[in-house]
Amino acid sequence: MTTAAILGSSGYSGQETLDRILAHPELELVALGSDSLAGEGAAALDPRLNGNLPRFVTNDEAAAAGADVLFCCLGHEAAAAFEPPDDAIVVDLSGAHRLREAALYPSWYGFEHPAPESLAQWSYALPEHGPVAGRLLANPGCYATAALLALAPLVDAIDPSSVVVDAKSGVSGAGRALKPSSHAGFVLENVSAYRVGTHQHAPELEQELGFPVCFVPHLLPVRRGLLATCYVEPLEDLRPLLEAAYATSPAVRVLPEGLQPELSRVQHTDAAEIALFSDRSTGRAVVVCVIDNLGKGAAGNAVQNANLALGLDETAGLRLTGVLV
Amino acid sequence: MTTAAILGSSGYSGQETLDRILAHPELELVALGSDSLAGEGAAALDPRLNGNLPRFVTNDEAAAAGADVLFCCLGHEAAAAFEPPDDAIVVDLSGAHRLREAALYPSWYGFEHPAPESLAQWSYALPEHGPVAGRLLANPGCYATAALLALAPLVDAIDPSSVVVDAKSGVSGAGRALKPSSHAGFVLENVSAYRVGTHQHAPELEQELGFPVCFVPHLLPVRRGLLATCYVEPLEDLRPLLEAAYATSPAVRVLPEGLQPELSRVQHTDAAEIALFSDRSTGRAVVVCVIDNLGKGAAGNAVQNANLALGLDETAGLRLTGVLV
Amino acid sequence: MTTAAILGSSGYSGQETLDRILAHPELELVALGSDSLAGEGAAALDPRLNGNLPRFVTNDEAAAAGADVLFCCLGHEAAAAFEPPDDAIVVDLSGAHRLREAALYPSWYGFEHPAPESLAQWSYALPEHGPVAGRLLANPGCYATAALLALAPLVDAIDPSSVVVDAKSGVSGAGRALKPSSHAGFVLENVSAYRVGTHQHAPELEQELGFPVCFVPHLLPVRRGLLATCYVEPLEDLRPLLEAAYATSPAVRVLPEGLQPELSRVQHTDAAEIALFSDRSTGRAVVVCVIDNLGKGAAGNAVQNANLALGLDETAGLRLTGVLV
């Protein structure tokens, strides 16, 4: 068995990563890190956890537990300060290692990166977008994941200056921390744009696509799931490009013409759905992509990355089957 | 007193129009038309209605009741077939008279317009966008209202080929009729794009703005309210144009820099909120507009139109005050 | 004009009270108290507020502003410590003065009452349940309001030992403060019982009904509105008692047989709906009552109380009309 540890286990992405590890035939969980729960039994996080799971330890202890693979589910700034052990595979679910240019951190993330020279050692790891390489893997942002799944196969077939990404996410995308914008009295019966023109997934998209795009996120009265509506000026027929890109993908479904992506078909899973439409008025192409922000947009992609880095079955531990209503 | 009648009173927009008329100091309701409720008392629609309201009559009877102003809340095709009485002011809340070109109806609305020559007699009536003229007033579509409030003041200051309107609406926008896409099992925990590139408000926007725009509507798990995110390439500073356009408007608030429009501040009202943002990555301007799809997006605008046509106080009967949470 | 001040204006019940005062023909707002917003203009609370409202002052300053009527919208413990001015009418929307027995506060509210001897000066003020008397008025809890509207007319016609009140409330009932149970990630797609058997509205119900009842509150994924399902063993036909109790009430509608109360018909209003059913299996009577927890369950009732205490029209400033969808 390969051993795994989680840092920041008590947040949403930490708990979802734990979920995938518990279902994984090849990973054995050896350390559950959480500074707030250190010392408690696993059931303190969730009464469904019992029996033979290890007790919570501090994140430092979990990092030092000698696991073969470490899932880092800390906040951006804590993750940036975290020093990865020498030999483990590390998948960082935060944004701390996604941008190659350290100079971007202050203005987009609000902090000076504490280890700018280390950024070169990390690979941006979206398996559908390029081979997973190296030992230090930066897991993409949830919005970036959806937009890249929709747009990466199309970069040479669209006018780069035309791209608009209007994305809508469930509230779990903002994490378990308490903030006014996560208060149900604000979220229910509402939809709101936020960080318009200044969201930290924008430079991530620019880095991966090779050109800047206009990206605006919105918050939905939904627990899980994310829909990105991507508007592009096409230079050729885009459907063959999308279909070719995902013909053998275990996680991404390109829908037949006329079908709409549905959150319900990807919620609680690690899959994505993509559909392509054409705007009658302007000829623009509209690519719609849905994922579960905690699945393909976080924990599912993280475990998929770990599988590939470890040479395991790419889909081991993932939630990819079923037809729940 | 001025007399009013409603056709199609039992749908959402009919009921909301009734709500505004009941609060109106100058309008007296003389006929409540509804083919499905004809013969019943007003309380059959809603137990809050009692006492001295007229009983429901057929829509034909309501149209013939001699009212000074007729609110037509029928479906598109029924409204197109409706022959307005000779002398009344008619506000049509359907799309039957919004497009000047009859040839557009088959492909955008799915029916041949039965009275193409009559279209020239109707005015498209969004008071903030131009003076309300004539006796036959076509009330704008809800999505078109939000997009026009955001964009109409900017047409000469933006690159027309750049415009994308990504709009999100609560489910009441689809009416009271039962359809799979209005089933709560579909709507809850979901967001879905629909009629991508083919929605009938697109030609309405093109007609009023003078150029085609790429418009995609989405359905939210929300009862009421609509948010339109409009993306444009600005040619100059847009804020002064928006502020000038609505400086004296009783219904439209342009928000100070940094504030986000909120559905909760316009829900159950006939007001709109607009905010302007700039995208750091691409320099695009993002104009966000929120309205209540049944208020400023339907009944509120209809009564505002009637008030102007009748020479009454523009805001009589409207819901424009209060600070409900 | 009569002058009014609000303490705790920035919470939900404070803002809703402000809403009713702004619509009130006889009340003039002279002080907006809020310790967190003191010094700011009214628009700091809500961009709909502008122009000629006073700036925020501290709660102490607002209390000392010499208003004829003071609406106290502070938390329970702060309200208990608050010393009412000598001559003003005070409506306390908290629970600090609802229980006549000071000894009940530690175990039900979690604090020792700081002014136990003062409790005798306050009247529990639910106008439908008894005449509003005195100058110091304790506004009922939202759950207690719904249960009392349903049960108070029936106390002599039911077996007191049989009463169960199962109540369900929207999240605004828990206030604007951030807590895990108000996080939208917890509230959406959920319903949860809370403080089972220990909620502070239970002793309030016992005090007002004259016997203890089994009361359990639940939290809904709803912004506003509260539904109480009350189960009782009837000793006689209960319908005539309910109908007689509310025959002339401006705020409470008893529905005809067969109709269900609907949140949508009372949300954003100060009205209540009550319906009576009979259980075929056991003969129990089921009385269902809906209110808006911020309307009749808080601010609406508070202003109704103030109106009565001031000798004004009982419904002045209230939201009681309209047929919004």
Added chain:
Amino acid sequence: MTTAAILGSSGYSGQETLDRILAHPELELVALGSDSLAGEGAAALDPRLNGNLPRFVTNDEAAAAGADVLFCCLGHEAAAAFEPPDDAIVVDLSGAHRLREAALYPSWYGFEHPAPESLAQWSYALPEHGPVAGRLLANPGCYATAALLALAPLVDAIDPSSVVVDAKSGVSGAGRALKPSSHAGFVLENVSAYRVGTHQHAPELEQELGFPVCFVPHLLPVRRGLLATCYVEPLEDLRPLLEAAYATSPAVRVLPEGLQPELSRVQHTDAAEIALFSDRSTGRAVVVCVIDNLGKGAAGNAVQNANLALGLDETAGLRLTGVLV
């Protein structure tokens, strides 16, 4: 392999049953019955279905396909008219065979039972409540499941005349058919009691508990999940009884004191959670049970029944693991 067929595959419970069969190591699906989809490929139901599933056939054809186990997911009346094949195990997810007394059908279900004499051959099959016996298994109603899991272990320890069951369900409990009460414009921002005192799960509860209970269902703005709050007069300490009843259950968790059942922990699963509380005011016991109405309340229990009848592992194919947020 054991062969399985589904009748009524395109409804919610049919689709969920299909989901469990697809994950089942011992069941092979040989016929997908649906009168509305007959002739179409499996992907017509859901784009996640593809490849080697059989095409849809009529329900009659599916019933005649010779499967070892038949899941009947038809409506009540169609299921009552269905004649089970001679040798197959049949699990009926409708209410057509739950009541032993045919005379109860007209008044509770609204139709005369077409095969009253057949009812004696069916067993009411809730595995936690008694051994699954025979070949014809009537799967319990979703509300009855939750109430029986909470109450069946307690029947001898409570006053039977005291029992009140107040239950709240997500909208999927009402099925995929279009009705006004499933319209999202009705469901959102609402909670409503329905069929008060007349719901068909009441006689089912009476039959299984041995005494009548007062049961009222409510509809929530939630897709999946059901919470039953059960009020009883206890005659002894109930906790040991609950803990003993489910000590070895693979599907039912009795929570430690102080924890609340959460929909999120059972949604999309076939598990149940139960918690016990005591009401300080009246001494009543409050037993709260949550299930997923489509999981333990329908398809999960059906497959569990089939497993037991076939002598397979009780939990094969069920969704019982994971710690999704």
